[in-house]
Amino acid sequence: MRKLIWGAVLAPIFAAALSGCDAPRQQVAVYERDAVPERLSDWHIVEVIDGELTPNSGVTPYDLNTALFTDYAHKLRTVWMPAGSSAKYGDERFEYPVGTVLSKTFYYPKDSSGAVLRTDDYSKDYVEGRAGEALDLDNVRLMETRILVKRADGWQALPYVWNAEQTDATLEIAGDASRLQLVDASGDNAVFTYVVPDANQCAGCHADNHSQKAVMPLGPRARHLNRDYAYTSGVQNQLLHWQQIGYLSELPEFGAIPRNADYSDASLTLEERARAYLDINCGHCHNPSGAADTSGLMLAHNEQDRRRLGLCKPPVAAGTGSGNRLFAIVPGAPDQSILNFRVESTDPGAMMPELGRSLVHEEGTALLREWVASMPGSCS
Template identity: 55%
Template sequence: MKSCLRLLLLSLALLAAGCHRDLDPVAFHADGRPPHLSDWHVVEVRGGKLVLNQGVVPYDLNTPLFTDYAHKLRTVWMPKGVSAKYDPTDTFDFPVGTIISKTFYYPRSGTGKFSDVARTYDSSHDFAGEGLDLANVHLIETRILVHRESGWAAIPYVWKDDQSDAELARTGAVIPLTLVADNADREDFNYVVPDESQCSSCHAQDWVTRKIHPIGPKARHLNRDYHYATGEENQLAHLMKAGYLAGAPEPGQAPRNANWMDEQASLDARARAYLDINCGHCHNPKGAANTTGLTLDVSVPEDRHLGVCKPPVAAGRGTGDHLFDIVPGLPEDSILPYRMDSADPGVMMPELGRSTVHREGVALIKAWIAAQSGGCVAIH
């Protein structure tokens, strides 16, 4: 039995080594903007697959940010001998040298047209090991967040049509695509790759210092299981084991946001998690929307700070002539879902990061507001 186990472990080690044998080591660029994604050697195309380099750890969020129905592969890499410091509420304190990547892609639609992409939540055919199977997915962009001595830098790359590599896109890009639903319904839209300044505006969680930080790597977003090459494991525990995280408690003692699609969770938990990741990075006391008086991260109580019976401050025509951000029991009278349900640049929220309406997300927030009791009194 022991000899069989040793043989199995050796086979797995050889398989893992085979995945990385033709990849140069991950390259930390202390300055500048490398012209190709492959210059970082974090994720690269090999043999019809997008593979992760040695030491590159994938992760996912309990509830992800919506980006035009795109699927996302997130990774983190750190130099040897350093680790991130755990924080129960804020983004982990990542050391200089950390490289975070996020690759945006779509499952192929099956129509045979390159610009047709599937509008689906099914990711069962996306992966090849911990990487992506290019026979089944269409790569769009990869964003790099790198922690340098001067702070974090956001660098966008757009994938070439032949899917061989991604090229630097400092000024962003507009990519015409068509979402194809399971019932063959089609929706044309322009996928917008943000430029560097737009990346920075979303990632500047403190609008006073304007310093940018990662948004997703917080305990409440990462406290979930992930299917690694070695098997299913809690992400916080896995990062601790890999030496990438220090000071984290047992997963059961760490905060955890709900999965917005998990109908076993409460409606309130799902809605608050959705608003937290999609809106909370701007709508918080230090964020870009701090002057609005509307706080949408998960920590705020359900009162006027969350928008309940709160008049808008400077929404302009974004109010839709509604009087309050949230009117308990009346989603059609509330500004919040009105702005979420628009793709008009002068109305929509969030202002960046999408060109389409997240129908299921809007339905969730409307159901959450409809379930609230009470009412608002207009003051004239």
């Protein structure tokens, strides 16, 4: 029998999230590290009720300025903290209280035939009147939900895979794989394998300090969260909202808070957009403490050295990963740049990131090509 440590429900101001649900919800539950539930529904974080995937009371959705690309999947992210506790603000990472549960549900919009769609349009994903919170299962196909829970000894990552009936998800420590056809707006389709990483692979990406090997949240940090969100109660900056509901303390003056760019915002500079894209997709490994530190290629948001960022930087080791190109970035020449070759590849021996995608992110790679092509100078 699993041992439940404790559960809690936060303030009544979240009761609106349950509108339309007849039965009262059970409390959010937190289990011992070695006694986690086999079913996602036993966490009571997000559950299927009346054809909707809906967060529990006190479970707050959030989004990122620029998100990690995962084969065009859409994502519903949530955060929950025990009653009376809050995260402590920090520019690089928050200090989350023990018991915090982060969830990320990966899903695809679908058409009337059940085909999964490649689209940036989220408008049909949600139940009418509850945009940003409750997913409409008539319009989406759920793939997986990843749970990241803060224990007394650190974070634990747990992957749950949704069943064919779309009623619940089951813990799959070894991961999973599904063959899908992704249909775009013109009717063209791409066949690919959607891969759910195993628990060790989750830990590999989320340990952005390779020597410590400690799992950490990557998305819910100040620069990624500093944006508006359309809550059912109204549009509000996420950091201010977290502070208002008691989830964030020691928030500094707003002008001092960093903010990553939205990579798709054409009103911003190429530099801002490309650096934001590289930060979220590559910076967790390509930083001075990350798993790719020996490469010498640093792609995190705060890197200022252009050589370390890749400009005219030769690879540490040549081979298939370099595409027989001489430098990470050749200014003005994306076709001669290793960085462009690797993000555009689907060869497991060359592609970057190594995990999390089977397809090329056409919009992201086009941005990086434009960025490199705009750079002046040469490596001669």
